[in-house]
Every structure is written in C-alpha cells, then in structure tokens.
Amino acid sequence: MKTKLLVSLFSLPRRTLLERTPLKRDQGRGEPGHVRRLKSGAMAVCLAAVWSAAGGSLTTDFSTDPGGTLLGKAKVDNGILKLQDLQELIDGTSSLPMFGSYVFPTIDAGQKVASFTADFKVSIHGGTETPAQGFSFVLASDIASLTDPFREGGATGEGSGFSQGLIVSFDTVDNLPGFGANGNDPGDAPGIIVRIGGQRVAAKRFTGLRTGPPNDQTPVFVPVHIQLDADGTLDVVYNGTKVYDNFGIPYAPIAGNFGLGAGTAELTAAIRANHWFDDMTITTTTVGAGPVLLSALPLGTSVRPDAIVEVEVDNLGGATAQVQFDSQTVQPQTNTVGTVTTVTYDPPGSLAPGSTHNVTVTYGGNTLTWSFTVLNATIIPVSFAAASNTVDTATTGFKVRVHQLASAAASGNTFQRAEDQLAGKLGPNVADLTSPPANPDGSFDLDLINMEQTGSEAGLFNATEGHADSLIPGIPGTTVSDDNIAMEVRGYLELAKGVYTFGLVSDDNARLTIGPDPRDATAARLIDITIGTATSTVLVDGDGIYPFRVVWGEGTGGANLELWTVTAAGTRILLNDRVTAGHVKVYRQLKAGIQTPPYVSLAKPAWPSSSMGSNTARTCWATATRWTDGLRCRRSFSCSGTGMTTNGPTATSTRSRYGRAQ
Structure with a gap:
C-alpha cells in the first residue's frame, strides 16, 4: 500500500x-x-x-x-x-x-x-x-x-x-x-x-x-x-x-x-x-535525529590564501566540536545562535599558493574529512609599489587612452595589434576626442571601467544592480564606426598587505599587468585573454599604491570592458566604486613633476607569459631588450636591469643609445 x-x-x-x-x-x-x-x-x-x-x-x-x-x-x-x-x-x-x-x-x-x-x-x-x-x-x-x-x-x-x-x-x-x-x-x-x-x-x-x-x-x-x-x-x-x-x-x-x-x-x-x-x-x-551538517568551507581547488575553515551544524546541542587541520589538532572558535553552531578556525598567516590542506571536523559523534587546494596566486612584491609620496591621491579613477582605426589592421585582432595601434604605428586615430572632451594629451578621465560601445548592458554589472554601462569614450569615432578599437587603462591601486582577486569581462582581448611600470615587459601579467571573463588572485607583500595597466583591443562586433575585484565573500565590486563597502581605491596619476623611470618595452624572446607565481625573483629571458625613457630608447644585448638575473650570476647590461641624444 x-x-x-x-x-x-x-x-x-x-x-x-x-x-x-x-x-x-x-x-x-x-x-x-x-x-x-x-x-x-x-x-x-x-x-x-x-x-x-x-x-x-x-x-x-x-x-x-x-x-x-x-x-x-x-x-x-x-x-x-x-x-x-x-x-x-x-x-x-x-x-x-x-x-x-x-x-x-x-x-x-x-x-x-x-x-x-x-x-x-x-x-x-x-x-x-x-x-x-x-x-x-x-x-x-x-x-x-x-x-x-x-x-x-x-x-x-x-x-x-x-x-x-x-x-x-x-x-x-x-x-x-x-x-x-x-x-x-x-x-x-x-x-x-x-x-x-x-x-x-x-x-x-x-x-x-x-x-x-x-x-x-x-x-x-x-x-x-x-x-x-x-x-x-x-x-x-x-x-x-x-x-x-x-x-x-x-x-x-x-x-x-x-x-x-x-x-x-x-x-x-x-x-x-x-x-x-x-x-x-x-x-x-x-x-535522521541528531546533529545535521549545514555547510563546510572552504570548498574547491581554487581557494583564496586567506581562507578560513567554517562549519555550520544544526542541533549540535551540548556536544562539542573538534577540528584537525593538516592532521594537527587546533583550537576552533564556536558560536551558537538558536540551534545552529558555527565552528571556525583561521590558519595563521596566508596559506601557500598551490598548497593542499586536509580538514577533519568531529561533532556530536560524527566526523567529516575533506581537502581543499589553494589557488596558485601570483605574489606581488612590495618593490612593485610606487615610490612613497609620488601618487596624486587627490585624484580618483583611471586615465584612459582610446585609439580607433578607419579600417582593420592587417595584423589582426591581437594584443600586439592593440599595442602597435596605441603607439600610432598602424594609422591615424579616428576616435572622436571631442565627445566627451579629451584631456590635452588625448586621454580621458573615468571613475569606473564598466563600458560598452553603444551603452547597452554587457558583462556582469548593469543598471538593474545599480551600475549602468557607459559608452566607450571617443566611440563611435569620426567615421561613425564602433570597430577596430584599442584602449589603454592606467591607474594606481591602493592595496594593503593580503589577498586580492581581480577580474574583468572583455570583448575582445585584454591584458592586465601590475608592476613598478606596468608597461614593462617584466611586469606581472595577471590576466591575458582573447575574449570572455577571467580572474586572478594575488598575494600582496606589503601596503602600498601599485601601478597597473590594461590593454584592450576590439575588432568587429561587440565591444565591452569591466574591471572589478572579488571579495572573500564572493562579492564583485567595480574598481574604485567608492560608494560600495569593500572597494579598492584607484588613483588616476602621479603628482605633477614626478618622472617615471625607464622601463623595458620589448624583450625577445618574450618574457614568460604566465604570472610569476611564488617566484618573486626576476629571471631575465631577454637577448635583446629595448629600454624606454620618455623619448629616449636604449638597446641592450645582454640580460640586464636592477633585480634581474640570468640563469647564472647577476648580469650587468651593455647599452647603446639610439633615437634622441641625451
């Protein structure tokens, strides 16, 4: 029956x-x-x-x-x-x-x-x-x-x-x-x-x-x-x-x-x-009867290095909970609200990138064991921060350069095409620098990066949740086209020591770098995609203001870009969204009169394309390196640069100048 x-x-x-x-x-x-x-x-x-x-x-x-x-x-x-x-x-x-x-x-x-x-x-x-x-x-x-x-x-x-x-x-x-x-x-x-x-x-x-x-x-x-x-x-x-x-x-x-x-x-x-x-x-x-597991964290194979162990149990009653972390008994914190008991353990410091950890939680006669893996986060050394008192903290947001070609470049839709286009190597700029009015140097000042070529909704942020997409500045251009665009976004991130996850949505390609000069070929490459959504988690070694750069390129069809961070709770926040708690501040520029040091604008063979991971030492891969300092360029035919080493001993550069004489 x-x-x-x-x-x-x-x-x-x-x-x-x-x-x-x-x-x-x-x-x-x-x-x-x-x-x-x-x-x-x-x-x-x-x-x-x-x-x-x-x-x-x-x-x-x-x-x-x-x-x-x-x-x-x-x-x-x-x-x-x-x-x-x-x-x-x-x-x-x-x-x-x-x-x-x-x-x-x-x-x-x-x-x-x-x-x-x-x-x-x-x-x-x-x-x-x-x-x-x-x-x-x-x-x-x-x-x-x-x-x-x-x-x-x-x-x-x-x-x-x-x-x-x-x-x-x-x-x-x-x-x-x-x-x-x-x-x-x-x-x-x-x-x-x-x-x-x-x-x-x-x-x-x-x-x-x-x-x-x-x-x-x-x-x-x-x-x-x-x-x-x-x-x-x-x-x-x-x-x-x-x-x-x-x-x-x-x-x-x-x-x-x-x-x-x-x-x-x-x-x-x-x-x-x-x-x-x-x-x-x-x-x-x-x-059945007895304690019931409600949740167990952290989960997964891409856990943040600052993750904590957190287990929620219903109906634990007067029973106790014990935690072992990597086979060692540790002292957890417990908090009970109503019938739900939350058991937490915060491992000291940051967990090593790429490391795997085992957790065993015993509660009311029940035992649960699982493992998780910390993502292989890039380490950002404090040496990457801008020198003290050089960033203009009275400014807010990003400095953006937009370049548009009248027709598609023969080199295709790639990062290098975007770089060459921004450098003026592929033809004149037909972007409309009058709407909105550009700065005298041709750049635009933006508070947020959440843009789409027609102002339509694209990506993960939209008007419904309070962040309507803006137009790409200068687009459509003087030819009334919204194709063949290259854009550079630069700014200075105020970061405290700890863990950050950066993300972007891009149509088409985008590369995000961070370093003393993020244009440098040796800067940490956090994200490098041809299209889509990507994130990168980093460990910042010390408090500071860190220069960063995004180079973005679009061929035909859709065009959009968003830049954001993800909190430990999984909440996405647009970079420099100062009205939202937990945001990362971005400053637009250096103080007046501050000169940037020379940077490596080209390295052949190319610098390693992946981020440096836990290897904070610089390894020089270049056999020919172009150093750029304003209008002056220098060519090096041996591994070179402060803090860079060959696979053997530290190398001293040999440079010959070309271009404008000093």
Whole structure:
C-alpha cells in the first residue's frame, strides 16, 4: 500500500516506481555500506547511525515520462530520455545550440538526503568527431524552479548560473581560456568534475566518455554508477571504470531534486553529440535525529590564501566540536545562535599558493574529512609599489587612452595589434576626442571601467544592480564606426598587505599587468585573454599604491570592458566604486613633476607569459631588450636591469643609445 500510495501521490506512470526503502546493504558484501566505508577509506570516517533514516527510491525505464520537468530540447521518446536529439538538427527542425535538462520528481518530500545511489545507462554518440559538451548529474534545491535548462556543468549560463547543490559533471571537451565554460576549467576535460555550492572541488581526467561513433544516430548505452555515502565519500563508476573511489567531499545534506543536464557547443558548425539516458534507479537515505551538517568551507581547488575553515551544524546541542587541520589538532572558535553552531578556525598567516590542506571536523559523534587546494596566486612584491609620496591621491579613477582605426589592421585582432595601434604605428586615430572632451594629451578621465560601445548592458554589472554601462569614450569615432578599437587603462591601486582577486569581462582581448611600470615587459601579467571573463588572485607583500595597466583591443562586433575585484565573500565590486563597502581605491596619476623611470618595452624572446607565481625573483629571458625613457630608447644585448638575473650570476647590461641624444 505504501508504494501504491506514493505512486498515486506523484501520479507516476506504470513503469516508474517510487517507494520508501530502508538503508541498503552493498550488493554481494553482506554488510552495511557505512561499515564497508570504515574499512576501505582513510579519507572519511562514517557518521553515527543516527544520521541516516529510511529514504526513497525512483526507478524508470522511460517507457513513459516519469513525471518530471523537461527543459530546453529534452524529450522522452521511444523509451529514452533524450536531452537533445541531433536528428532534429539533421532534419532542419532544430538548430544549435541544443541545451536540455530533466528534473526528476521529488523522491523524499522535502527531507534532506543523507546518502544516495544512482544507477543509469547513458549514450554519448553521433554528432561530430569531437563530442560536446557532456552531461551533468545534479542533486540540488534550486533546479526545480528553473525555466532554462542547466547543462553539462550544472549551470544555465557560460560560467554562471551554477546550481548550488551537488554536481557531477561528465565533460567531454576542454574549453579555451577566457571562455566561461559551462562545466570545466581549462585542462579538466575530458573528465569528471565535482562541484558543491558552485565551486569545483575535484576534477579527474577521463577519456572514455564517448560511447558511440560520430555521425551515427544509433545509441550505444553504458552503465554509470554514482554513490554518495553519509560520511561524504563519493564513488563514480563509468562503464566499469572507477574514476572516483571513496573520495571525500564536503557534502552537506540537501533537500531537493535529482536532475540531468547536457549541452552542445553554440556555433553553426559547432562540435556536438547526443546525450541519451535509460534505466534510471535512484535510492536515498534521509537525515535522521541528531546533529545535521549545514555547510563546510572552504570548498574547491581554487581557494583564496586567506581562507578560513567554517562549519555550520544544526542541533549540535551540548556536544562539542573538534577540528584537525593538516592532521594537527587546533583550537576552533564556536558560536551558537538558536540551534545552529558555527565552528571556525583561521590558519595563521596566508596559506601557500598551490598548497593542499586536509580538514577533519568531529561533532556530536560524527566526523567529516575533506581537502581543499589553494589557488596558485601570483605574489606581488612590495618593490612593485610606487615610490612613497609620488601618487596624486587627490585624484580618483583611471586615465584612459582610446585609439580607433578607419579600417582593420592587417595584423589582426591581437594584443600586439592593440599595442602597435596605441603607439600610432598602424594609422591615424579616428576616435572622436571631442565627445566627451579629451584631456590635452588625448586621454580621458573615468571613475569606473564598466563600458560598452553603444551603452547597452554587457558583462556582469548593469543598471538593474545599480551600475549602468557607459559608452566607450571617443566611440563611435569620426567615421561613425564602433570597430577596430584599442584602449589603454592606467591607474594606481591602493592595496594593503593580503589577498586580492581581480577580474574583468572583455570583448575582445585584454591584458592586465601590475608592476613598478606596468608597461614593462617584466611586469606581472595577471590576466591575458582573447575574449570572455577571467580572474586572478594575488598575494600582496606589503601596503602600498601599485601601478597597473590594461590593454584592450576590439575588432568587429561587440565591444565591452569591466574591471572589478572579488571579495572573500564572493562579492564583485567595480574598481574604485567608492560608494560600495569593500572597494579598492584607484588613483588616476602621479603628482605633477614626478618622472617615471625607464622601463623595458620589448624583450625577445618574450618574457614568460604566465604570472610569476611564488617566484618573486626576476629571471631575465631577454637577448635583446629595448629600454624606454620618455623619448629616449636604449638597446641592450645582454640580460640586464636592477633585480634581474640570468640563469647564472647577476648580469650587468651593455647599452647603446639610439633615437634622441641625451
């Protein structure tokens, strides 16, 4: 009667079974799953039995729709859940992109899921030689209300709109740097990526995701097994290969829905594949009496160096909480408001860039163990700061130069083209320097960098949240065109010792550098993208005012640029947005009469393109270096410069002058 009652309650078709089930034993082992975990894994210790209670299950072979929600291109057809059907593209009844997702009916009626096992069959076939983009399996509280499909990364947009639940992403193709990538960071795919709370907590390369050949609509199904135990350990088995084995993740029980999402690439001739599913079974246990984990931080593989450990537990009662950090017992701080206890531990100093740390929290007889990795932040030495009392702190904002060509340059749409264009090497400037009126030197003074060529909304800031886009100064130019633009943005950042995350949105290319003179070829290159959204986290060695520069270029089509920071809480704030708490101040210029020192304007071979990371010493890579000092240039034919060394001993430069005589 219980099964029939729930089937009636959810109005499910005959071939879909939805029932309450007790905690299952592992098949063929004769012991409860939590006991096997205790024996087999050191990553996490099982939680006390009070954690889990009877849960539910859903079984369907998709002979009919099991009563969920179809989004985008998804459909149930011929006994198969098809998140997209490329036959529609072949027949001309649909077009790219083809995004689809399916949200299953609620299994546990609002109860938090402590553990689950999901078994299903998937076919990734047809389409192009390179399949794209993959699919995601999601448990979340925020997918039932969606009207747009979530995709292979569990997100509705390019690098945004991630579900805050648990996402297991089976991503078939790597994404280019600078593109938001619905599911992966560059280098993750093909592979299986795990996200919690929108943060990437694990990624493992796996090349066996495609199951059937390209250009063939015949499905080839393989089995997939996903198991999450109540101790936060995860198994993922794909077509017999165990990719994740008893892998500890900071999972906090979720009340929500299970779902599947998938997508293709977006261009007319883009890479693509079918993502079809059959024979789905999901079995859960729910949270019982006793303490309940609400959240565990930090999450992921790109954690800030100033991160703190923070765990929230409901119904801890009179029990205590203990924390181990990197296997050492530490003294946490606890604070209880109502029934929720927050346990925090702040590691001393800043965590080393690229380091991995393990956390074990024991509370009320339960234990959770997980790890996180600090992103490989660039170290900004205090020597990069402007000399004391040289920056005009009475000014605010940015100095901006805009150059526009009447026609496209033969050198294409690249950073070097933008540099050459700004230097006047590619033709006269046809930007309109009268609207708004430019400074006598042809530059513009701006308070914020949040601009679009027509003033339309673009990027992450907009009028709705209080920051309408401004026009790009001087555009449209005197030829009434808004193409072939190059722009330089310069300013002086007031930074305290600590961690900062800088970000930008750009269409097209942008490069952000910081250094004593950010035009210098040896300046730290924080961001360098051809288009899209990017961030860079830095460790600032000391308080100071740091010169920075952005070179931006646009060819044709869209044109926009935003510059911002991200706080430790994840809030984006436009640079120099002085009315918003937590902003970074930017000053426009040096004081009158202050001369800038010579800088290296060219180095061949090029200075390392990536940021310096933790290596604060300068390594000279140049065999020919051009030093620029105002109108005077000097050429060096040996490694040179204050603070620079060769791979051997310190080198002294040999310079010969050219250009205007001193």
